[in-house]
Amino acid sequence: xxxxxxxxxxxxxxxxxxxxxxxxxxxxxxxxxxxxxxxxxxxxxxxxxxxxxxxxxxxxxxxxxxxxxxxxxxxxxxxxxxxxxxxxxxxxxxxxxxxxxxxxxxxxxxxxxxxxxxxxxxxxxxxxxxxxxxxxxxxxxxx
Numbered sequence: 001x002x003x004x005x006x007x008x009x010x011x012x013x014x015x016x017x018x019x020x021x022x023x024x025x026x027x028x029x030x031x032x033x034x035x036x037x038x039x040x041x042x043x044x045x046x047x048x049x050x051x052x053x054x055x056x057x058x059x060x061x062x063x064x065x066x067x068x069x070x071x072x073x074x075x076x077x078x079x080x081x082x083x084x085x086x087x088x089x090x091x092x093x094x095x096x097x098x099x100x101x102x103x104x105x106x107x108x109x110x111x112x113x114x115x116x117x118x119x120x121x122x123x124x125x126x127x128x129x130x131x132x133x134x135x136x137x138x139x140x141x142x143x
């Protein structure tokens with residue numbers, strides 16, 4: 001079974017952001033478990049629903065943080081978030097067409113897990129580092 005892991009290099013220094021990233025990783029792993037369980041498309045769809053909803057919620061929180069701190073790359077970051085939401089929403093069609101199988105798990109790994117890990121290590125860490133510099137390192141739970 002595939003598995004996503006939240007590891008030290010993904011820590012941003014903001015408790016809210018880090019906790020939400022952990023929840024996203026848990027949601028991805030829930031989707032992998034649903035695919036692996038053999039319970040079919042309906043079970044996978046339920047976990048995909050949660051992943052889609054939580055992704056939208058999390059991005060909204062990050063965007064509020066960026067706005068409140070006047071992050072100069074906000075629009076670029078938001079555009080990437082919006083594109084990822086479209087990617088996650090596109091998984092419904094793939095799931096309906098191909099089913100909850102290994103091929104679908106491979107797509108989730110590439111388009112969701114790998115994307116999220118790269119996004120956190122890149123854009124999110126740059127954003128939280130920028131905020132830390134401007135707030136004397138006081139990152140916890142800022143919105």
